[in-house]
Every structure is written in structure tokens, then in C-alpha cells.
Amino acid sequence: MQGTTVFPLLTSVLYDDSEWESPHTFNHAHFLNQEGKFIWRDVFMVFSACRVCVGESMVRMELFLFFTSLLQRFRFTAPPGVSEDQLDVTPAVGLTLSPPPQQLCAVGHR
Numbered sequence: 001m002q003g004t005t006v007f008p009l010l011t012s013v014l015y016d017d018s019e020w021e022s023p024h025t026f027n028h029a030h031f032l033n034q035e036g037k038f039i040w041r042d043v044f045m046v047f048s049a050c051r052v053c054v055g056e057s058m059v060r061m062e063l064f065l066f067f068t069s070l071l072q073r074f075r076f077t078a079p080p081g082v083s084e085d086q087l088d089v090t091p092a093v094g095l096t097l098s099p100p101p102q103q104l105c106a107v108g109h110r
């Protein structure tokens with residue numbers, strides 16, 4: 001009906017095992033091709049489910065600049081004494097799934 005408010009939930013898409021190799025684990029290989037280069041997956045619908053996000057191209061560029069400038073300067077690791085396997089990345093369930101706070105070390109490249 002016209003005027004109905006719609007809240008798109010992306011759970012079925014983001015956890016779809018016909019689209020993702022391992023939908024329930026953090027796997028950066030989901031976004032890398034066979035040469036290790038970044039690929040965008042259309043099923044990763046962060047910017048639009050129904051309409052178009054006006055900020056998408058700016059945000060993509062800003063995130064690229066933000067993360068590449070950090071990754072060029074630092075190597076990020078788990079805190080001393082904690083292995084990557086011990087990190088708990090179980091999301092907090094709410095209207096969205098929020099990542100829990102983490103401690104990490106940023107080691108500057110020489």
C-alpha cells in the first residue's frame with residue numbers, strides 16, 4: 001500500500017551460502033579475485049536495497065583513502081598474548097549486527 005514504511009533486512013542475502021563461500025565467518029577472500037585483487041560483489045548490498053545511496057561514490061572513495069592510508073603506515077595485529085583465533089567477533093544482535101569492541105596493536109612500518 002502506498003506510504004507503507006519498509007525496512008529491508010539483508011540477513012538472507014548476506015548469509016546466503018549460494019552466494020558466499022563461507023557466509024558465517026569473517027573471510028576477506030570473499031572480496032579478492034584469484035590474483036588477490038579487490039572485487040566488488042553486487043550481493044554485498046551495503047548502499048542500497050531499494051533506492052540509491054546518494055553518498056555511495058563519495059563514501060567508497062573516502063573509505064578507500066582512509067583504510068589504504070592506515071594500512072600503508074601500520075600493520076594491525078591482535079594484542080600481545082592473544083592469537084587471532086581467540087578474537088571474539090560474534091556480533092551483538094540488535095536491529096543491526098554490531099561488531100564488539102576490540103583491542104589491537106598498530107605497529108608502524110619502518
Ligand code: HEM
Pocket residue numbers: 046047048049050051052053054055056058059
Ligand atoms: C558508509 C556510509 C554509508 C552507507 C553504508 C550508506 C548506505 C545507505 C543505504 C543502505 C541507503 C538506503 C538505500 C535504500 O533505500 O535501499 C542510503 C540512502 C541514502 N544515502 Fe547513504 N550511506 C552512507 C553514506 C552516505 C553519505 C555520506 C551520504 C551523503 C553525503 C548519503 C546519502 C544518502 C541519501 C540522501 C540517501 C537516501 C536516498 C533516497 O532515499 O533516495 N549516504 N544510504
